[in-house]
Amino acid sequence: MDLYEYFEDFTARDWPQADEGTVRFAMVGLGWWTLDYAIPATNELEHLETTTVVSSTTEKARGVADEHDSIERALTYDEFTDGEATDAYDAVYVATPNALHLPYVEAAAEFGKDVLCEKPLEATTERAEKLVEAARDVTLGVEYRMHVQPAVRMMRELVADGFIGDVTLVHGNMSQRMLEINENPDQWRLNPDLAGAGASVTDLGVYSINTTRFVTGRDPVGVSGATWSEHEAFDDVPDERASFTVEFEDGVLASCTASQNAHYASSLRIVGTEGELLLEDAFLGGERELTVTRGDTTIQTEFDQIRETKRSIESFADHVLTDTPILGDGEHGLVDQRTIDAVYEAAASGERVDLSE
Amino acid sequence: MDLYEYFEDFTARDWPQADEGTVRFAMVGLGWWTLDYAIPATNELEHLETTTVVSSTTEKARGVADEHDSIERALTYDEFTDGEATDAYDAVYVATPNALHLPYVEAAAEFGKDVLCEKPLEATTERAEKLVEAARDVTLGVEYRMHVQPAVRMMRELVADGFIGDVTLVHGNMSQRMLEINENPDQWRLNPDLAGAGASVTDLGVYSINTTRFVTGRDPVGVSGATWSEHEAFDDVPDERASFTVEFEDGVLASCTASQNAHYASSLRIVGTEGELLLEDAFLGGERELTVTRGDTTIQTEFDQIRETKRSIESFADHVLTDTPILGDGEHGLVDQRTIDAVYEAAASGERVDLSE
Numbered sequence: 272m273d274l275y276e277y278f279e280d281f282t283a284r285d286w287p288q289a290d291e292g293t294v295r296f297a298m299v300g301l302g303w304w305t306l307d308y309a310i311p312a313t314n315e316l317e318h319l320e321t322t323t324v325v326s327s328t329t330e331k332a333r334g335v336a337d338e339h340d341s342i343e344r345a346l347t348y349d350e351f352t353d354g355e356a357t358d359a360y361d362a363v364y365v366a367t368p369n370a371l372h373l374p375y376v377e378a379a380a381e382f383g384k385d386v387l388c389e390k391p392l393e394a395t396t397e398r399a400e401k402l403v404e405a406a407r408d409v410t411l412g413v414e415y416r417m418h419v420q421p422a423v424r425m426m427r428e429l430v431a432d433g434f435i436g437d438v439t440l441v442h443g444n445m446s447q448r449m450l451e452i453n454e455n456p457d458q459w460r461l462n463p464d465l466a467g468a469g470a471s472v473t474d475l476g477v478y479s480i481n482t483t484r485f486v487t488g489r490d491p492v493g494v495s496g497a498t499w500s501e502h503e504a505f506d507d508v509p510d511e512r513a514s515f516t517v518e519f520e521d522g523v524l525a526s527c528t529a530s531q532n533a534h535y536a537s538s539l540r541i542v543g544t545e546g547e548l549l550l551e552d553a554f555l556g557g558e559r560e561l562t563v564t565r566g567d568t569t570i571q572t573e574f575d576q577i578r579e580t581k582r583s584i585e586s587f588a589d590h591v592l593t594d595t596p597i598l599g600d601g602e603h604g605l606v607d608q609r610t611i612d613a614v615y616e617a618a619a620s621g622e623r624v625d626l627s628e
Numbered sequence: 629m630d631l632y633e634y635f636e637d638f639t640a641r642d643w644p645q646a647d648e649g650t651v652r653f654a655m656v657g658l659g660w661w662t663l664d665y666a667i668p669a670t671n672e673l674e675h676l677e678t679t680t681v682v683s684s685t686t687e688k689a690r691g692v693a694d695e696h697d698s699i700e701r702a703l704t705y706d707e708f709t710d711g712e713a714t715d716a717y718d719a720v721y722v723a724t725p726n727a728l729h730l731p732y733v734e735a736a737a738e739f740g741k742d743v744l745c746e747k748p749l750e751a752t753t754e755r756a757e758k759l760v761e762a763a764r765d766v767t768l769g770v771e772y773r774m775h776v777q778p779a780v781r782m783m784r785e786l787v788a789d790g791f792i793g794d795v796t797l798v799h800g801n802m803s804q805r806m807l808e809i810n811e812n813p814d815q816w817r818l819n820p821d822l823a824g825a826g827a828s829v830t831d832l833g834v835y836s837i838n839t840t841r842f843v844t845g846r847d848p849v850g851v852s853g854a855t856w857s858e859h860e861a862f863d864d865v866p867d868e869r870a871s872f873t874v875e876f877e878d879g880v881l882a883s884c885t886a887s888q889n890a891h892y893a894s895s896l897r898i899v900g901t902e903g904e905l906l907l908e909d910a911f912l913g914g915e916r917e918l919t920v921t922r923g924d925t926t927i928q929t930e931f932d933q934i935r936e937t938k939r940s941i942e943s944f945a946d947h948v949l950t951d952t953p954i955l956g957d958g959e960h961g962l963v964d965q966r967t968i969d970a971v972y973e974a975a976a977s978g979e980r981v982d983l984s985e
Contacts, residue, residue: 439869439890442799442883446899495852495978499879512796514873514881522856524871526799526883528899533796534921536904538897542803542885547893564891621852623978 280428282421282575284582289318289592296584297323297344297360297384299351299375300367301335304389304580309364312581314341319588323360325351325375352378362387362591364414364584368465369473370394377405385410387587391477391611392604394467399608403601412587412597413604416579417482417554419586422561422572426486426541426548434565435543438487441525442540443479445554446533456504460531468615469498469510476513476529476614478554481607482539483517483525485598486548490606492627493518494613502532515614637785638931639778641939646675646949653941654680654701654717654741656708656732657724658692661746661937666721669938671698676945680717682708682732709735719744719948721771721941725822726830727751734762742767744944748834748968749961751824756965760958769944769954770961773936774839774911776943779918779929783843783898783905791922792900795844798882799897800836802911803890813861817888825972826855826867833870833886833971835911838964839896840874840882842955843905847963849984850875851970859889872971 296313298305298321313319323344326332332345344356352374363379365372365388372393379386386406390413392399403411417423430438449460449470459465460474467473484490496515505511512530519525537554540547546565552558561572590597613624653670655662655678670676680701683689689702701713709731720736722729722745729750736743743763747770749756760768774780787795806817806827816822817831824830841847853872862868869887876882894911897904903922909915918929947954970981 435891439887440801440803440871440885442801442885442895442897444797444799444883444897444899446797448901493854495854495974495980496873497850497852497875497881497980499875499881501879512879512881514797514875514883516853516871516873516883518854518856518871522858522869524854524856524869524885526801526871526873526885528797528799528881528883530796530899533899533901534792534903536899536921538799540799540801540895542801542887542890542893544805544890546891564893617852621980623852623854 281425281572282577285424286586287589287593287595289589292592293318293320294362294588294591295320295322295360297325297351297363299325299363299365301326301331302366305364305366306335308580309366309584310339312578312584314339315581316585318592319584323356348375351375354382357382360384365389368459369467370398370465373398373402376402380406380409383409385591387412387414387584389414390481390604390607391467391473392601392608394465396605396608396612399605403605406601410591410597411601412590413599413601414583415481415485415599416583417478418485418599419582420559420579421574421577422550422559423482423486425561426550429548429563430486430541431488434546435541435548436545438523438541438543440542441483441523442538443483443525443527444529445475445478445537446528446530447475447535447555448533449531450504461504461508463507468612470505470508471510471529471531472498472513472515472611472614475531476515476527477607477611478537479525479527479529479539480517480610482553483519484606486541487519487523489520489523491517491519491610493623493625494610495617495623496614498615498618505532509615509618513614513618515618517610638782638929639934642781643943644946644950644952646946649949650675650677651719651945651948652677652679652717654682654708654720656682656720656722658683658688659723662721662723663692665937666723666941667696669935669941671696672938673942675949676941680713705732708732711739714739717741722746725816726824727755727822730755730759733759737763737766740766742948744769744771744941746771747838747961747964748824748830749958749965751822753962753965753969756962760962763958767948767954768958769947770956770958771940772838772842772956773940774835775842775956776939777916777936778931778934779907779916780839780843782918783907786905786920787843787898788845791903792898792905793902795880795898795900797899798840798880799895800840800882800884801886802832802835802894803885803887804832804892804912805890806888807861818861818865820864825969827862827865828867828886828888829855829870829872829968829971832888833872833884834964834968835894836882836884836886836896837874837967839910840876841963843898844876844880846877846880848874848876848967850980850982851967852974852980853971855972855975862889866972866975870971870975872975874967
């Protein structure tokens with residue numbers, strides 16, 4: 272790769288692009304992520320459109336519908352699962368609390384609609400497996416926005432090229448002050464019935480796990496680690512903080528941390544035999560910067576930042592319209608779900624959990 | 629702390645300084661570290677001097693003695709333990725392979741000499757405990773050069789000030805290509821009889837463990853993790869690479885990695901509730917740089933790099949001459965030794981090892 276290529280490729284959309292057709296979305300779950308990121312993204316893109324919104328009450332759904340010309344239908348969850356307005360949309364974005372992904376994916380699949388599901392797939396591996404089984408005849412994508420992040424795609428390419436030699440060690444962290452984003456101590460991310468086994472590994476640790484898989488092309492074979500909670504808002508979950516080792520294929524060892532109650536920070540470091548890749552502000556933050564070291568030479572790359580959710584939804588629609596396979600599909604998502612469950616099991620039992628099968 | 633103070637304090641020698649007296653050293657073990665770092669350091673400083681060198685043969689010791697005017701005596705290990713030339717030196721620097729620290733510290737203590745011992749203390753906790761017991765009547769310092777590293781001392785001060793809030797998560801890595809430093813596959817660091825249980829956690833992982841203790845003021849309470857070896861040079865040790873979680877007091881969770889067969893790299897990241905400290909080139913490398921973040925503000929500090937071994941030996945001599953306590957003493961070193969042993973035990977058994985007692 273010469274420097275022209277490096278510059279040109281950095282922010283390229285390097286997946287099959289659709290040149291005709293439109294994907295009309297039903298947005299299921301109208302939290303701040305859907306409202307601030309997902310709906311605006313679809314309405315700014317040529318071949319995407321939000322035509323349907325689904326929420327707990329007609330009133331809430333209609334309130335959102337009234338703000339967007341493209342939205343024709345405002346449904347309750349019950350109306351959605353009953354099959355109302357299925358001719359108004361082609362695909363469904365599911366962004367409800369984790370433990371409510373399954374029923375809406377089941378309904379969508381029953382109506383033959385393609386599904387883009389928020390990560391993690393569900394609250395438990397058992398439910399995630401049901402979800403994937405239910406969606407076997409439609410296109411199912413998991414919303415891994417890091418898969419379209421230019422710096423992460425470049426890291427993946429550099430690793431595949433052998434630019435840093437063999438991958439040896441990985442460090443991943445993601446932390447934020449969730450109670451400053453949402454002050455409500457009863458929010459679903461702190462409720463195991465809705466979020467799954469915990470708050471930090473499920474919601475944040477998954478970024479280190481999945482992005483390491485994506486960048487290195489390797490899957491987890493074992494997990495160990497520890498969790499810790501003290502703040503009263505985290506009374507029902509074990510992981511106000513977590514630190515865990517994920518052993519990947521070929522002896523790649525990843526040291527990961529996650530916290531919903533720490534300084535807003537994230538990073539991903541990949542140490543190879545010949546060099547190192549460091550992405551600062553890896554999973555959050557506006558200004559990602561990639562540092563690439565090989566031998567004694569280091570370059571830092573600042574680049575045109577993209578809106579990841581927008582590009583991720585765009586990529587999903589491209590795959591649907593061009594009928595091409597999605598890397599982050601249901602089977603791919605199940606591997607993360609099993610790894611997340613294993614982290615909680617290992618931390619609770621004090622015993623390594625084998626994932627090699 | 630205002631910015632004047634920050635600048636002035638950064639590289640300050642903030643321990644008791646000796647204003648009279650000289651410490652005359654016997655250097656036991658003439659490896660490259662002793663020759664390139666320790667002896668030159670003593671001979672450049674006012675109140676230190678290397679007067680005696682000890683090695684496997686008279687010839688080798690004399691060869692080194694001939695290169696330095698200050699060196700009066702050249703001894704074999706046997707002559708040293710037999711008590712020859714004890715009037716030629718006041719203190720002993722022990723830099724033999726780990727499993728040979730005990731006999732020379734025992735001998736030095738018997739002669740009433742103060743001891744600066746390389747880290748880790750010994751090859752096993754049992755032997756390290758014997759070493760500390762043997763040295764109970766002399767001053768024993770463990771050669772933790774990070775304790776005098778200006779950036780690390782500043783990190784410790786910022787943490788103690790609460791500048792990044794409460795410490796939550798830590799990431800530490802240290803890796804190097806040992807076989808490029810020393811091509812001999814029979815070198816002592818790859819021989820469990822001389823190095824202890826392994827090659828990477830013992831020699832490199834100890835930096836993440838000890839520096840986290842030093843910066844956060846907290847000790848380990850539990851350990852879990854994984855090791856991996858494949859390269860034939862690492863046939864006799866489990867840890868060509870290692871990744872491990874160290875649980876510290878107050879729920880501080882550290883994710884650490886170490887490898888003797890990966891790209892030359894090291895870093896220490898401390899995530900608090902209000903900010904983050906990142907030291908790049910933390911444990912190796914010439915140009916350390918400290919990044920301090922609090923809220924949305926970040927500063928990067930480049931500073932006058934010091935020669936750590938020189939300053940560390942200087943600090944030891946200052947403590948000896950002023951008769952003031954050393955933070956990195958035998959009891960301090962034992963905590964690291966127990967933690968290192970626990971990492972190997974946890975990785976081998978797949979079970980968390982409790983260190984809280």
